[in-house]
Structure formats: structure tokens, C-alpha cells
Amino acid sequence: MTPNTLFQHTDIILASSSPRRRELLAGMGVPFRIADAYPVEEVWPAGIAPQEVPSFLAALKSKAYPGTLTADQILITADTVVIHDGRVIGKPKNRDEAIDILHRLSGSAHEVVTGIVLRNDRTEKHLSETARVVFGSLSTSEIEYYVDCYRPYDKAGAYGIQEWIGYVGIERIEGSFYNVMGLPTRLLYAALTDFIRTQHL
Numbered sequence: 001m002t003p004n005t006l007f008q009h010t011d012i013i014l015a016s017s018s019p020r021r022r023e024l025l026a027g028m029g030v031p032f033r034i035a036d037a038y039p040v041e042e043v044w045p046a047g048i049a050p051q052e053v054p055s056f057l058a059a060l061k062s063k064a065y066p067g068t069l070t071a072d073q074i075l076i077t078a079d080t081v082v083i084h085d086g087r088v089i090g091k092p093k094n095r096d097e098a099i100d101i102l103h104r105l106s107g108s109a110h111e112v113v114t115g116i117v118l119r120n121d122r123t124e125k126h127l128s129e130t131a132r133v134v135f136g137s138l139s140t141s142e143i144e145y146y147v148d149c150y151r152p153y154d155k156a157g158a159y160g161i162q163e164w165i166g167y168v169g170i171e172r173i174e175g176s177f178y179n180v181m182g183l184p185t186r187l188l189y190a191a192l193t194d195f196i197r198t199q200h201l
């Protein structure tokens with residue numbers, strides 16, 4: 001099925017303030033409206049595995065949605081983190097932290113995990129996808145140039161793969177480029193299709 005027929009009876013709501021997620025969902029041909037993301041404190045229980053963190057945070061964002069959902073609606077929330085040396089790296093708080101994160105990522109591999117929650121009045125579906133990103137060696141001047149010009153304070157791992165540093169600094173990626181940017185688009189498209197089919201929307 002193509003997007004024009006698939007989504008015609010469904011009211012899809014993206015609760016996200018991320019411009020990348022809006023761009024990616026639009027690129028998938030999915031008609032949707034945006035709800036303001038209600039800020040949640042991005043903390044998780046100590047015992048949770050790093051890979052499970054994005055799914056946990058996407059569920060928190062879903063629960064924070066203030067409206068009541070109906071059967072023909074699908075609420076989408078998501079979260080992206082970087083995992084390096086077994087540690088979860090979120091958004092940098094300031095310039096020093098951004099520079100420090102990029103020094104750690106330089107010349108090594110890390111994982112980017114995006115978790116998604118789809119929800120309506122009856123059911124909730126959790127998705128998660130991982131990509132592996134390998135950075136070449138970045139010099140201090142390259143890192144400082146990037147942080148000062150691009151101010152990646154709204155990005156997990158202090159970088160945007162779609163920005164200068166992604167073009168010149170990334171050696172290779174295994175997995176979905178769009179997942180690193182904020183949504184695993186192929187997985188999400190299949191899950192939306194399945195959700196609509198099983199919920200008879």
C-alpha cells in the first residue's frame with residue numbers, strides 16, 4: 001500500500017520538538033500533525049541496560065502527552081541516544097562537554113539507538129533500532145570548529161550526522177543513516193502499516 005491510501009483514515013500525531021523527526025516523517029510520505037512535546041526529565045532507572053534507555057524515554061514522552069487518544073489516532077514519540085564504551089551519552093550541557101564527548105568518539109565506534117512508542121487508546125507498541133557509527137580521528141581544531149559553528153547542544157552525542165562533521169568525520173556506518181538522525185524510517189513505516197492493519201484503522 002502507498003502512503004496516500006494507507007494513512008487516509010488515521011490521525012497521526014508526532015509529539016516531538018525535533019525538526020529532524022518532522023523532516024524524516026514528512027520524507028516518509030506520512031501525513032501527520034505536530035503536538036508540542038511535553039518536556040520530561042531524561043533520567044532512567046539505574047538497573048536498565050543502555051540499549052533499553054531510548055525505549056524507556058520514548059515511553060515517558062508518550063505518557064507525558066496531555067491529550068486523550070481515540071481509536072483512529074496514533075501518537076508517535078521517540079528518543080535517540082549514543083552508546084559509547086557501554087555508557088549512554090545524551091545531549092551535551094555546554095561547550096566543554098560537547099568538545100569532551102567528540103574527543104571520546106573520535107577514532108572509535110559507537111552505537112546510536114532510537115526507541116519509538118506508537119500508541120492509541122487501546123494499545124502501545126515499542127520499537128528500537130541500532131546503528132553503528134565509526135568516526136575517523138578528529139583533531140582538536142576540527143572538533144572546536146564544529147562545536148562553535150554548529151552548536152550541537154540539541155543532539156545526542158554532540159553531533160549531527162547530517163552536518164559538516166558527518167560529511168568529513170564519519171568513516172562508516174552500519175545500519176540506517178536516518179536512524180542516527182532521529183527515526184529508523186523503514187522500521188517505523190512497517191510498524192505504522194502493521195498498527196493500522198491490526199487496529200483496523
Ligand SMILES: Cc1cn([C@H]2C[C@H](O)[C@@H](COP(=O)(O)OP(=O)(O)OP(=O)(O)O)O2)c(=O)[nH]c1=O
Pocket residue numbers: 015016017018019020021037061078079080081082091112154155156157159160161162180181182
Ligand atoms: C546522533 C544524532 C542525533 N541527532 C538528534 C536527533 C534528536 O533530535 C536528538 C536527540 O535528542 P532526543 O532527546 O532523542 O530528541 P529531542 O529532544 O531532539 O526531540 P523530542 O521532542 O522528540 O524529544 O539528536 C541528530 O540530529 N543527528 C545525529 O547524528
